[in-house]
Amino acid sequence: MKTADAPSATPQTDGLVPLPEPRGPLSELLVGVLGAGPAGSRLADWEGLVDGADPFGEDLQLTLYLCYELHYRGLAGVDPEWEWDPGLLAMRSAAERKFLAGVRSSVSGGDDVQNALAALLTEPEGAAGLSGRLLDDRSWWQMQEFLTHRSVYHLKEADPQLWVIPRLGGRAKSGLVAVEFDEFGAGHETRVHARLYADLLTGAGLDAGYLRYLEHASAPALAIVNTMSLFGLHRSLRGAMVGHYAAVEITSSPACARLARALEELEAPEECVHFYREHVSADAVHEQLMRRDVVDGLLDEEPHLAGDVVLGLQAAELMEDRFAAHLTRAWDEGASSLRRPLAD
Incomplete structure (x- = not known):
């Protein structure tokens, strides 16, 4: 087995990962707002983007991952107050419903x-x-x-x-x-x-x-x-x-x-x-x-x-x-x- 030097990866600031490149319109909206200013910045026009997203696709999954990361260690350059921002939580909640509906429809369910x-x-x-x-x-x-x-x-x-x-x-x-x-x-x-x-x-x-x-x-x-x-x-x-x-x-x-x-x-x-x-x-x-x-x-x-x-x-x-x-x-x-x- 060969072990090479660690390949290049996303640079970090103060141990936190910076905002990544978006993977679609929903994550592009989120990354833009999180990177633009403090919590309370306008986060609008997301409803149609959530509705049109693939529940298992790159765009929705990155969006959820970034929203959740605010509850873990946070993201470099992102105001920590975003964690409980009402507008962000509303968008996350809609994305969660979309994802959970996709999960429920993909399993057999039951109570045994x-x-x-x-x-x-x-x-x-x-x-x-x-x-x-x-x-x-x-x-x-x-x-x-x-x-x-x-x-x-x-x-x-x-x-x-x-x-x-x-x-x-x-x-x-x-x-x-x-x-x-x-x-x-x-x-x-x-x-x-x-x-x-x-x-x-x-x-x-x-x-x-x-x-x-x-x-x-x-x-x-x-x-x-x-x-x-x-x-x-x-x-x-x-x-x-x-x-x-x-x-x-x-x-x-x-x-x-x-x-x-x-x-x-x-x-x-x-x-x-x-x-x-x-x-x-x-x-x-x-x-x-x-x-x-x-x-x-x-x-x-x-x-x-x-x-x-x-x-x-x-x-x-x-x-x-x-x-x-x-x-x-x-x-x-x-x-x-x-x-x-x-x-x-």
């Missing part, structure tokens, strides 16, 4: 939580997904692209799920806090999973700066994170957040085991392999906590949320399937799956 969980617990033979592809192909450039896409989540890993903690009680809350405590390194900075991913990026010859590859990541990669942010920020979707988090933990260990093996086959540095090896063992424990304590605990207290839990389980699978399809389609054509190739 145990059946939905069982579908995730059994991995069909030959259904190894992207991790299997990366293990079989042993292609370093494809691995780098995969790691680049994933950086828009893993550098804020477990942050979206924190929002649901005050919305839960009893066994569900204590179980989720136990999972999050582990995700954040159990009190050790060097073991925080987001830190481990930054180490992985460095080992892979990539830039470990927070959101340095936002310009490179495709809509399906952004949509994975936007789904978490959407569910986490809305108390009314707390059941969906629990279901989504359960799905992530249930499906993680087998995929991470394959990715660790793929990186070993590529003779990647130890810090690359370590990230996925850590998740093989950690997420096996998290799976049990999420099913036994968090999901069951939530439904014991609020059984009417069963349909939302199923929505979260299915939404997680939908987003991962769309992401895998995007990368596979590009790679089958010998093309880059990134919006900007890493050489740019």
Whole structure:
């Protein structure tokens, strides 16, 4: 395996990523207003742009990602007061409704939580997904692209799920806090999973700066994170957040085991392999906590949320399937799956 110098990426100011290039008329409107002045600046004429946007497309997904980022670390040169600007929240709310409607129309729904969980617990033979592809192909450039896409989540890993903690009680809350405590390194900075991913990026010859590859990541990669942010920020979707988090933990260990093996086959540095090896063992424990304590605990207290839990389980699978399809389609054509190739 060859590790090159970190390729060029979006420069940062004070650790924050600057506003990216728009990907359509809606994100162009948002970027223009956020970059032009303080909160309270006029944000108008967005209704038709939201109505006409593809719920899974580049324009709407970048718009949502930028709106949500104001609740995370913020954006360079953007007034922090935009986070709670009424006009911006109105536009975001409309974009969220568009996205959520697209998600709901793309999954089967229902309220049978145990059946939905069982579908995730059994991995069909030959259904190894992207991790299997990366293990079989042993292609370093494809691995780098995969790691680049994933950086828009893993550098804020477990942050979206924190929002649901005050919305839960009893066994569900204590179980989720136990999972999050582990995700954040159990009190050790060097073991925080987001830190481990930054180490992985460095080992892979990539830039470990927070959101340095936002310009490179495709809509399906952004949509994975936007789904978490959407569910986490809305108390009314707390059941969906629990279901989504359960799905992530249930499906993680087998995929991470394959990715660790793929990186070993590529003779990647130890810090690359370590990230996925850590998740093989950690997420096996998290799976049990999420099913036994968090999901069951939530439904014991609020059984009417069963349909939302199923929505979260299915939404997680939908987003991962769309992401895998995007990368596979590009790679089958010998093309880059990134919006900007890493050489740019």
